[in-house]
Amino acid sequence: MTTTENSPIAGRRVSPDEVRKSVDDTLREFFEAKAVLASGTSLAGVTAVLRDYVLTGGKRLRPLLCYCGWVAAGGPPGDPVILRAAASLELFHAFALIHDDIMDGSDERRGRPTLHRLLEADRATGDPERDRRFGVDSAILVGDLAMVWSDELLHGCGAPPRVLSAVRPLLDAMRTELMFGQYEDLSTTGTGNPDLATALSIASYKSGKYTVERPLHIGATLAGAEPALLDAFTAFGVPVGEAFQLRDDLLGIFGDPARTGKSALADLRDGKGTALLAIALRSARPDQRRVLTAQVGNPQLNEDGARHVRVVLEETRAVHAVEDMIEERRGRGLAALDRVEIRAEARAALRDLAIAATARTA
């Protein structure tokens, strides 16, 4: 492990902004090397597309958690090893988002067109159906490339082979958990009758484990953590990650589009089978149920229809119930964090993150 003594973030309290900046610098450097290899070929374009996608927007939540896991386990702040590993998780997440947006048929992400829509617009052959297909097909490939390169960045992070071997099972678990969560999500979206247990299972896979627990585990393992620390991160990460997802579900419907980066109608039109919707359906009167059934999953839903849905979600106290679930999970996660012995700067950063990502505004 090499320590970069003159790194801007060495030896100080974990600053999320500085970690984000260092992670972005690492990604930029990785893409510069890729651009040199692709230069002058027909592949220069696709490399630039992926770079711009990864470097524009995003909260860098997974890299930040990975970094905190490393610092918590005693890894030296600012070390290039952890910055590359953390950056690789963002590249993996780009893969997940690109494919997710294709599957959801989403037009916007982070306040910009989704990648398949961007690629479609770039094509402009004059044949809209052919352009649409090119957009989707090339976005599948760019997503695949993001996954392949994330793997390359992680395995080339500079950690010794035996440390990388210890990381492998965590990486395998993280990826499989995401796939399973995505598959459950896909199988239930649009069915109009979500089940609370399934909705919570998806939140646990995609957010609890994939977004929070595994990045912490990977960062900590790179720094040589003992199993007890990983267990503590599970006790913190899974409930806090579920709370992130529950908050996200609420913000998707009640949030300010200017802050969430997506239309307040998109989640409703998709008919995402959230815990919020499952709870509302369970306690809805027949007239309220009719509103939900008619509007949620309706691709033509307008602002007026969305307002009716919001009223039903409030009146059935589903919003209230989800707020309670968020509160309970955040509390449980923070209590687990208080019990574990880790470096104070990591504890403070994790506490701040847990609170910020479950707060009522995006």
Add this chain to the structure above:
Amino acid sequence: MTTTENSPIAGRRVSPDEVRKSVDDTLREFFEAKAVLASGTSLAGVTAVLRDYVLTGGKRLRPLLCYCGWVAAGGPPGDPVILRAAASLELFHAFALIHDDIMDGSDERRGRPTLHRLLEADRATGDPERDRRFGVDSAILVGDLAMVWSDELLHGCGAPPRVLSAVRPLLDAMRTELMFGQYEDLSTTGTGNPDLATALSIASYKSGKYTVERPLHIGATLAGAEPALLDAFTAFGVPVGEAFQLRDDLLGIFGDPARTGKSALADLRDGKGTALLAIALRSARPDQRRVLTAQVGNPQLNEDGARHVRVVLEETRAVHAVEDMIEERRGRGLAALDRVEIRAEARAALRDLAIAATARTA
């Protein structure tokens, strides 16, 4: 490295059928473990879908080459390490095929419906457009899962960490080469005016490097090969792999569907920008060019139109030219194979493979 003394293929000449069987047994074992984990959950279905897809059909060309690379470099025949690594390449290839079939909009592969069409047919909600989307979306995910699990199988093959570290750059190169080949393919398909240099570049990436050179490199490196052997495999593998692709292009149009496993119209309807087509266009008279332009890439192409195209491909001597290119590449590859010092059983198997996969019948 553990040697399985009682393996059916230990200590004998490389038998492709026995290697295929051992690779399939390894895949079956891997999927059995996955099925136990998924048992009783909504994920059991997706695990079974991928298992059936991987275990039905396919020539196991990449595993076989990986295995030959290992034996050539002195690895013990039948070793579980190489069988798992070889099997991982088949799982990676399943990922490539699943996504490729989505991108090509193909209905058939290996004489059966493609995965997205199978999943679409299973859904049967009564809403064809919704079923179609579910088929494509879930096939994207099953493809992703195949990639993730191929990585898991390779890294869990049992080779020591430092050996796996030596394999990593080859794996990274193999995956990126495939992605780049796919992207060039996607960008040029259906444009109606393929360029010979681009067509050959795609054949080099997707077939020369991805299919032949890299599997040999990975197998040899797992057995501790020196760089000189890898160079020899490049000199053998790249031309031979290009010859495979050129043969495949001919068989896609002139082959017997009962043997190729796909319609003799599919490649023509897709308008694949092959070297064959590029050469024909280059030397076509205006009337011949009109036939090619009207029929190739025409989704409504029928058997009559295909016959006209075949006549033009013969008359322009494009078929003849491609046969010459196959011959030249195969000869160059075999000459390189003759020059390298490797175990005799590996040389014989590689020679047989090169000849069989470039022969005039599928």
